[in-house]
Amino acid sequence: MSEHFAxxxxxxxxxxxxxxCVGIDPVIERLPEALGGIDDPLARVxxxxxxxxxxxxxxxxxxxxxxxxxxxxxxxxxxxxxxxxAQAKRLGLIVIVDAKRNDIGSTAEAYARxxxxxxxxxxxxxxxxxxxxLGSDGVMPFIETARAAGGGVFxxxxxxxxxxxxxxDLDAGGKPIYRHLxxxxxxxxxxxxxxxxxxxxxxxxxxxxxxxxxxxxxxxxRTPFLVPGYGAQGGGAEDxxxxxxxxxxGAVVNSSRGIIYAGGDVEDFAAAAADxxxxxxxxxxxxxxx
Amino acid sequence: MSEHFAxxxxxxxxxxxxxxCVGIDPVIERLPEALGGIDDPLARVxxxxxxxxxxxxxxxxxxxxxxxxxxxxxxxxxxxxxxxxAQAKRLGLIVIVDAKRNDIGSTAEAYARxxxxxxxxxxxxxxxxxxxxLGSDGVMPFIETARAAGGGVFxxxxxxxxxxxxxxDLDAGGKPIYRHLxxxxxxxxxxxxxxxxxxxxxxxxxxxxxxxxxxxxxxxxRTPFLVPGYGAQGGGAEDxxxxxxxxxxGAVVNSSRGIIYAGGDVEDFAAAAADxxxxxxxxxxxxxxx
Numbered sequence: 001m002s003e004h005f006a007x008x009x010x011x012x013x014x015x016x017x018x019x020x021c022v023g024i025d026p027v028i029e030r031l032p033e034a035l036g037g038i039d040d041p042l043a044r045v046x047x048x049x050x051x052x053x054x055x056x057x058x059x060x061x062x063x064x065x066x067x068x069x070x071x072x073x074x075x076x077x078x079x080x081x082x083x084x085x086a087q088a089k090r091l092g093l094i095v096i097v098d099a100k101r102n103d104i105g106s107t108a109e110a111y112a113r114x115x116x117x118x119x120x121x122x123x124x125x126x127x128x129x130x131x132x133x134l135g136s137d138g139v140m141p142f143i144e145t146a147r148a149a150g151g152g153v154f155x156x157x158x159x160x161x162x163x164x165x166x167x168x169d170l171d172a173g174g175k176p177i178y179r180h181l182x183x184x185x186x187x188x189x190x191x192x193x194x195x196x197x198x199x200x201x202x203x204x205x206x207x208x209x210x211x212x213x214x215x216x217x218x219x220x221x222r223t224p225f226l227v228p229g230y231g232a233q234g235g236g237a238e239d240x241x242x243x244x245x246x247x248x249x250g251a252v253v254n255s256s257r258g259i260i261y262a263g264g265d266v267e268d269f270a271a272a273a274a275d276x277x278x279x280x281x282x283x284x285x286x287x288x289x290x
Numbered sequence: 291m292s293e294h295f296a297x298x299x300x301x302x303x304x305x306x307x308x309x310x311c312v313g314i315d316p317v318i319e320r321l322p323e324a325l326g327g328i329d330d331p332l333a334r335v336x337x338x339x340x341x342x343x344x345x346x347x348x349x350x351x352x353x354x355x356x357x358x359x360x361x362x363x364x365x366x367x368x369x370x371x372x373x374x375x376a377q378a379k380r381l382g383l384i385v386i387v388d389a390k391r392n393d394i395g396s397t398a399e400a401y402a403r404x405x406x407x408x409x410x411x412x413x414x415x416x417x418x419x420x421x422x423x424l425g426s427d428g429v430m431p432f433i434e435t436a437r438a439a440g441g442g443v444f445x446x447x448x449x450x451x452x453x454x455x456x457x458x459d460l461d462a463g464g465k466p467i468y469r470h471l472x473x474x475x476x477x478x479x480x481x482x483x484x485x486x487x488x489x490x491x492x493x494x495x496x497x498x499x500x501x502x503x504x505x506x507x508x509x510x511x512r513t514p515f516l517v518p519g520y521g522a523q524g525g526g527a528e529d530x531x532x533x534x535x536x537x538x539x540g541a542v543v544n545s546s547r548g549i550i551y552a553g554g555d556v557e558d559f560a561a562a563a564a565d566x567x568x569x570x571x572x573x574x575x576x577x578x579x580x
Binding site for chain 1: 358362401423457
């Protein structure tokens with residue numbers, strides 16, 4: 001396994017011929033009725049994540065558990081997150097923990113250590129998401145800790161939600177804020193480019209903004225993109241296409257609810273999730289012509 | 291006890307005649323040698339926090355544990371954070387958990403629940419910090435969950451670190467980004483103003499930028515300020531004065547390292563912390579003339 005995050009990610013995309021990232025967002029109230037026999041909420045989420053991951057692993061290249069849903073489980077939630085990371089890695093998935101952490105100096109280092117120094121090597125994620133509103137001081141400790149662990153970071157640049165425009169689209173000197181941030185991301189990642197030509201410093205750019213996706217791909221030519229907003233949030237395969245280079249490389253497209261809750265309350269919810277993951281994979285690959 | 295966060299905060303400032311927030315940032319490597327006899331890192335941090343809190347409580351109005359340092363402790367870290375919150379509340383301190391969380395929709399709700407739905411009522415914080423780069427979608431779930439719990443939020447507006455200028459100071463339409471954010475904060479907090487005249491939606495504005503502090507106080511006249519950067523980061527009492535109104539109300543000034551590590555390795559590190567907290571309290575009060 002390559003020591004460089006982006007090299008590992010790009011090799012996995014080629015090997016699996018998949019650009020799908022499955023978002024693992026377990027909400028107790030939305031778990032299928034088929035799991036109703038398990039009383040303990042933590043055990044129910046564990047079983048749900050386990051069956052979903054096993055079923056979708058062959059169609060996806062990345063799993064992205066969101067820390068919020070595990071933190072909301074209270075005591076034992078973070079240990080379960082580590083278990084989910086470990087299982088996803090055992091299944092051959094690249095794992096991005098979506099935590100959107102941010103702080104400065106030694107505090108940012110503490111967050112980075114909390115994320116990359118998991119109790120055992122098997123549960124160390126490949127990458128994490130970070131929020132860069134605090135600037136370089138808030139991002140470099142994550143990049144350095146990630147790099148030491150052979151991992152990467154994805155910096156929020158242009159998020160998929162409607163109100164992202166309130167701050168991110170403000171025009172400063174003829175360029176929106178997200179573009180200023182993109183230029184910082186390109187700079188932060190410049191000395192972290194691997195043999196694949198891609199950097200270990202990535203960017204989060206929403207599928208719901210195809211024009212910005214195209215613009216940002218030009219500003220950050222070596223930056224892997226994590227693209228949320230496909231599926232349930234309204235983005236289609238045509239919308240995410242500008243995230244990729246001409247060879248169909250350089251990005252992964254996240255779908256959370258559209259995959260993990262695809263079956264609703266059907267008995268075999270995991271098979272339904274696998275079908276949805278396969279469909280997303282084919283949809284994106286066909287649109288890209290790869 | 292008032293059900294409104296800002297009313298509670300302002301009453302506590304008056305009652306204690308203190309505007310000092312003690313930042314509880316426990317780093318294993320920096321704990322005093324006097325605790326060397328305790329082998330288990332979690333137990334050592336517990337003892338440190340407990341002795342510091344007991345010693346400084348009479349001189350401070352707020353305790354602000356930073357989640358990062360507890361997350362970095364691994365398994366058991368979050369439970370310890372709850373213990374620290376509970377102890378600080380028992381000691382009569384207002385508690386702000388510094389977590390800088392951010393996400394959208396149901397994910398932001400999950401983070402807010404994780405923070406405000408602690409295992410028992412005694413360990414529910416009074417307020418939390420949030421990062422608003424994602425706009426209203428990312429902030430409203432925190433504000434709503436906080437309000438339902440009688441709590442507040444502090445939105446990062448202008449942070450104390452040197453590189454905060456990279457994004458926050460960019461000029462958009464004649465106003466820096468932090469000012470745009472300040473206007474959003476003022477709006478988000480408009481319907482949450484308590485009997486004290488202050489809102490349950492606060493702002494984080496660094497002591498290291500006194501000019502901006504003055505400007506932002508004008509833009510957000512009803513917004514409680516949490517002011518980091520005093521002491522170890524270089525801000526003095528003169529620098530933080532513009533955060534307060536003419537009656538010396540409306541803000542708390544955070545000091546972390548300057549208080550909790552004031553004694554270095556002296557045997558009675560807690561007494562040294564108490565002295566530092568008292569000195570900070572007097573320094574700020576004298577400068578404000580209150």
